[in-house]
Amino acid sequence: xxxxxxxxxxxxxxxxxxxxxxxxxxxxxxxxxxxxxxxxxxxxxxxxxxxxxxxxxxxxxxxxxxxxxxxxxxxxxxxxxxxxxxxxxxxxxxxxxxxxxxxxxxxxxxxxxxxxxxxxxxxxxxxxxxxxxxxxxxxxxxxxxxxxxxxxxxxxxxxxxxxxxxxxxxxxxxxxxxxxxxxxxxxxxxxxxxxxxxxxxxxxxxxxxxxxxxxxxxxxxxxxxxxxxxxxxxxxxxxxxxxxx
Amino acid sequence: xxxxxxxxxxxxxxxxxxxxxxxxxxxxxxxxxxxxxxxxxxxxxxxxxxxxxxxxxxxxxxxxxxxxxxxxxxxxxxxxxxxxxxxxxxxxxxxxxxxxxxxxxxxxxxxxxxxxxxxxxxxxxxxxxxxxxxxxxxxxxxxxxxxxxxxxxxxxxxxxxxxxxxxxxxxxxxxxxxxxxxxxxxxxxxxxxxxxxxxxxxxxxxxxxxxxxxxxxxxxxxxxxxxxxxxxxxxxxxxxxxxxxxxxxxxxxxxxxxxxxxxxxxxxxxxxxxxxxxxxxxxxxxxxxxxxxxxxxxx
Numbered sequence: 001x002x003x004x005x006x007x008x009x010x011x012x013x014x015x016x017x018x019x020x021x022x023x024x025x026x027x028x029x030x031x032x033x034x035x036x037x038x039x040x041x042x043x044x045x046x047x048x049x050x051x052x053x054x055x056x057x058x059x060x061x062x063x064x065x066x067x068x069x070x071x072x073x074x075x076x077x078x079x080x081x082x083x084x085x086x087x088x089x090x091x092x093x094x095x096x097x098x099x100x101x102x103x104x105x106x107x108x109x110x111x112x113x114x115x116x117x118x119x120x121x122x123x124x125x126x127x128x129x130x131x132x133x134x135x136x137x138x139x140x141x142x143x144x145x146x147x148x149x150x151x152x153x154x155x156x157x158x159x160x161x162x163x164x165x166x167x168x169x170x171x172x173x174x175x176x177x178x179x180x181x182x183x184x185x186x187x188x189x190x191x192x193x194x195x196x197x198x199x200x201x202x203x204x205x206x207x208x209x210x211x212x213x214x215x216x217x218x219x220x221x222x223x224x225x226x227x228x229x230x231x232x233x234x235x236x237x238x239x240x241x242x243x244x245x
Numbered sequence: 246x247x248x249x250x251x252x253x254x255x256x257x258x259x260x261x262x263x264x265x266x267x268x269x270x271x272x273x274x275x276x277x278x279x280x281x282x283x284x285x286x287x288x289x290x291x292x293x294x295x296x297x298x299x300x301x302x303x304x305x306x307x308x309x310x311x312x313x314x315x316x317x318x319x320x321x322x323x324x325x326x327x328x329x330x331x332x333x334x335x336x337x338x339x340x341x342x343x344x345x346x347x348x349x350x351x352x353x354x355x356x357x358x359x360x361x362x363x364x365x366x367x368x369x370x371x372x373x374x375x376x377x378x379x380x381x382x383x384x385x386x387x388x389x390x391x392x393x394x395x396x397x398x399x400x401x402x403x404x405x406x407x408x409x410x411x412x413x414x415x416x417x418x419x420x421x422x423x424x425x426x427x428x429x430x431x432x433x434x435x436x437x438x439x440x441x442x443x444x445x446x447x448x449x450x451x452x453x454x455x456x457x458x459x460x461x462x463x464x465x466x467x468x469x470x471x472x473x474x475x476x477x478x479x480x481x482x483x484x485x486x487x488x489x490x491x492x493x494x495x496x497x498x499x500x501x502x503x504x505x506x507x508x509x510x511x512x513x514x515x516x517x518x519x520x521x522x523x524x525x526x527x528x529x530x531x532x533x534x535x536x537x538x539x540x541x542x543x544x
Contacts, residue, residue, distance in 0.1 A: 044514065045513075048298070048448060048449050050284060051296040052296060052500065055511070056500065057526055059526060059528065059530045061534050062535075064535060065284065073535075076535075155394070160393060161394055162394055163394060196424050198437065204437070206426070208433045222431065224451040235515075
């Protein structure tokens, strides 16, 4: 009899769910209200990886650990930072393909309820992560930019927490490193933002990044820069782009 | 089949559905995960390379005494391949799980050994951590749980060893916290190593692996053997102020010496601004300039 009762109860629950599924959907909650993790605030790059490729400008022609294609080699070997400066292209290594690896600070805020804004003091760049992007026709017509267009989605985990996934495209061609290792305008970038606790109520932001480029990469370029949370913006130090440093 | 039996099966089926929904906080970790190798987590394997580390003076001094010939001593052969080598080494992850046959829950995950690195068993059954006085082993004791979609684990009870294979030390009082994230076919392992003696700030390393359709190599862990160094012979070492390799990395890439020696300020952006006017780029690369590789370009 207990089994019969349990089964009936289960059917009632299932029936209720089915009825609910037929009702008109409730208005979608804004991304800010659905956030499974909080990544807002000031964050500082903690450069324990790729130090030699990030903290100083590597030698011209060196592209170790980047799966550059043969098509990239003439560009790598022709890198001329002075020419980039003259052409007004000094921000080529501050595009979305590399900006999270540039040593500096992030300031992450909600621009509106469905758009996260990431500002960088190094290079003074702004990324907009849109949870409710404009329709695709409009988006496709937008001019290419260093930071491109980023579509964001939450990936909540059952039981709490989760991740932020960001897909970026429509980029101006840029550099994966300061010394001119290129990515093309056909590049797409997929990032996952995760947080982890540190001692003394600290917080770490981990940005797993996959850069794919059918022109200048033979394989996806995968990196995972990380940042420590800071209590405030007292160390925020906006610095313009530099082609050589 | 009676109606009661059928209803019982229905109840069980519904329970399975709800249980599966709850279990989505976890990801499938079992399988082979190949290293991607596009990040430099241990730099260039020159004898004195502490880039990206925030070391205490004690750690730096001890690291500078290290001579790689110590690896030929039986009692020191496994010293460099502790738990941290999981993300510092060049190998992939071959993960298996061990389940309780009665309730079908995961008791542990095992990341298989690779060459000198010993396997890591991540206990998931809630067993207590050993006493502070318990035996420390090469692999240590690791317990884990699921949290926010990540596998979270902590390793303690390992032997004193290295945080970098260039002899940068880690005490047996250190703690290593791990987070394993999975996004699509990529698993990213985050290591946060804390050492009250040798690290001013935690050493944080993240490394990504891609799902492999083929099983990775599985090899034995560190096994010692006679390698020509006689028992009771002197320990090969340098006086810390006379390490002959101290300037090698500095000269090779024109790197600031304090960065190569792991001074804490060098891991923050302010340091980059500090050296901006004094840094002289190395000459253009002409040999072995591209693709992946663990080893230094010798000019």
